[in-house]
Amino acid sequence: MKKILIVLLGSLLILGGCFPTNEKTEEEKEQEGTTPVQDYVGQGFSFVDGDKSAERVKKHEEEIKQEAINYMKTTYKTDVKVNNVVPARNAAVVMVECEEPIQFHTSVIVSLVLNKDDVGSARSEEGEVEKAIVGGLYAKAYKEEFEHLDAFAEKLAKENDLLGMREEAIDKTASEGYTSNHYFLSIFASDYPSVYNAYLENQDISAEELKILFAKDDPTNTILSIPMEFYSKENKLPKQKVANDLAKELQQEVGLPKGNYMVTLYKNFIVNRVGLPDGENVSVEDIIK
Template identity: 55%
Template sequence: MNGKKIAISIIGLSILLGGCSFMGNSDEKEKKADDGTTPVAEYKGQGFIFVDGDKSKDIVEKNEAEIKKRAVAYMKDTYKTNVKVNNVVPARDAAVVMVEAEEPIEFHTSVIVGIDPRTKELNSARSEEWKVEGAIISGSYVKAYREEFGNLDTFTKTMAKKYDLQGLNQTAINKTHASGYEKSYYFVPVGGDSTVVYDAYIKKQNISASELQNLFSKVDGKFENANIVLHFYNTSKGVPKQEKAEQIAKDLKNETGLPKGNYSVILYDNFIVDRVGLPDGDNVRVEDIQK
């Protein structure tokens, strides 16, 4: 599966899993709750829930400490990685634990702790197929090219200011996203045949940046599957014009010192759908920008 398909599948899966849970204590908040959306700058994970999560909410809240413990242990035992828990989200006969790794690589992912529908007792922890593995590869790619990603941080901040756009706040990412390495203005769904990178990490978690560079070069010498998605949100109502996406794409093509990869530029409206933590409505985009 290539990186672009992975990026699409991440968004599609989140929409499929998303449920409904809205709360508000003022007229304005109640209106947002009815609409199911919140302006990007104000969204910090409120209302985020998975399908049928309302049915397991009480059990999840009662067992939250144990659920967190099992998720952390699962990541350590299975993937040799320490993580912190950012959110525990009720789901159908399960809790989805949003976790974040900070050392030796950085990434966001999720762990599922099942709930027996008959006994209401917790089951063992698990993860979606290739969910954590993909996140590890994503974080490894950033570690391999840390300086270049630092340049990308600067570039995306400059683009947001230049074109009057904004990114997601870090709290929203921490609580609702599980797509590998992600910052306010971009995420990195590395695709292709990168299992060799994952295997190398599992064998040696402190693998060096130079070793990772060699591995990525061997499996994808032209970096065609090293996908990097830049996403920005309007600061006013409405989807930005296509011309603005094309202007950013042009600036991207002319910028030097960035990570190699296949880039996409996507611009959204100024709203997040609360229940899924994802953009609301249409978008404009430019894809297949090879750096």
């Protein structure tokens, strides 16, 4: 739901600022500020008032990157690499990725000191990095199941002539945590205190230990959600039947990670500024595995 609200807000902001001339076709109006998902690699991704701080962010980009890296290491004992630095209102949003010992994408906000040509401190949105860490730990605990999910998602996409988000786009725009071309993990670290605290104590915690802790925090395997997303190869919304058929195949598949799944199908275009579809979709929810 949170992601849908962000999509709708982004769409409203874009539409509210567009005044196309009568010379444009209806299709051109519809595609204003969008890119086909197969071509989208983060172009146009931006935040409110980012243009006002762009020059300062560019000047201090290396300092900003290092501030974000240091913040993740100091606060979360986790090494990350920087994939993108995006100007924002009196700040920069740094899109970072952890590859080892777990995998996830998240973001760090580095402030710019008002009335001074200097970089301030780093912070993150409440709970965002924590949920990314827990998602990465879940993928580590059930590595084989997630490898199966990756292959299964690709199979569904190929059989139904559907697409997923490109890796480059994920790297530059995603902060959902553990994210793949066709799915991400929707999770709250507060639901998994044993898992999260164990990681802070030992970043090399084993998969077997993690399985025990996940079972302790969520014995029914119903808290964690795995939204799956597919895109049409054309700017045309797929039929509801396609979503229903995918959901049926998903329900019947064995060996996948436990969780509450959702299948959502979108048209072809990504809204550049927010790096997300425009929100119009067909879907099936509450597929329990």
